[in-house]
Amino acid sequence: xxxxxxxxxxxxxxxxxxxxxxxxxxxxxxxxxxxxxxxxxxxxxxxxxxxxxxxxxxxxxxxxxxxxxxxxxxxxxxxxxxxxxxxxxxxxxxxxxxxxxxxxxxxxxxxxxxxxx
Amino acid sequence: xxxxxxxxxxxxxxxxxxxxxxxxxxxxxxxxxxxxxxxxxxxxxxxxxxxxxxxxxxxxxxxxxxxxxxxxxxxxxxxxxxxxxxxxxxxxxxxxxxxxxxxxxxxxxxxx
Numbered sequence: 001x002x003x004x005x006x007x008x009x010x011x012x013x014x015x016x017x018x019x020x021x022x023x024x025x026x027x028x029x030x031x032x033x034x035x036x037x038x039x040x041x042x043x044x045x046x047x048x049x050x051x052x053x054x055x056x057x058x059x060x061x062x063x064x065x066x067x068x069x070x071x072x073x074x075x076x077x078x079x080x081x082x083x084x085x086x087x088x089x090x091x092x093x094x095x096x097x098x099x100x101x102x103x104x105x106x107x108x109x110x111x112x113x114x115x116x117x
Numbered sequence: 118x119x120x121x122x123x124x125x126x127x128x129x130x131x132x133x134x135x136x137x138x139x140x141x142x143x144x145x146x147x148x149x150x151x152x153x154x155x156x157x158x159x160x161x162x163x164x165x166x167x168x169x170x171x172x173x174x175x176x177x178x179x180x181x182x183x184x185x186x187x188x189x190x191x192x193x194x195x196x197x198x199x200x201x202x203x204x205x206x207x208x209x210x211x212x213x214x215x216x217x218x219x220x221x222x223x224x225x226x227x228x229x
Contacts, residue, residue, distance in 0.1 A: 043221045
């Protein structure tokens with residue numbers, strides 16, 4: 001089946017540094033990537049939607065200059081948390097939408113646990 | 118806007134007990150409905166889905182039926198196992214490249 005590989009699975013960084021999270025679709029083309037944030041024991045909060053080759057659309061309240069999303073190819077999307085602060089610590093998950101919606105086309109990465117110290 | 122409401126957790130059951138997690142939705146048109154499962158420290162895995170009214174999704178002993186008249190998609194399993202302990206999310210999707218709309222999730226703990 002469709003697989004999205006998300007890396008790193010865990011990262012600890014110092015306050016003020018930037019962290020890049022990658023999501024790669026394996027064996028399928030992801031025309032759309034959704035990025036979510038999940039706080040402990042809570043549901044997923046949609047941060048942004050990115051379509052291959054175009055700028056991401058951010059949800060209200062999400063700082064686009066802080067959370068940089070790049071979707072330069074049909075198999076790779078990245079989320080960069082710039083100048084990270086402790087309040088950015090969270091679990092980040094990507095979800096890829098197939099070009100051809102087999103299984104209705106939402107495939108999730110395994111998530112990245114970010115801890116900013 | 119579209120929304121999903123699912124029962125509050127946590128739910129604690131003994132092994133082999135019957136499970137029901139209620140889910141109702143509000144949406145215009147005819148959404149597709151999903152149940153996802155999240156094990157600790159992991160991403161979400163599709164458990165089952167239904168794309169039209171009266172469809173029944175099933176997988177690994179779990180079932181859910183798309184009830185348009187009650188706008189519901191309740192998750193059931195006849196006999197839970199310890200390995201079913203996880204967080205379960207009900208979600209809906211419209212057509213096109215729209216994101217999933219999730220419920221708040223229900224944490225299930227199954228004890229031996």
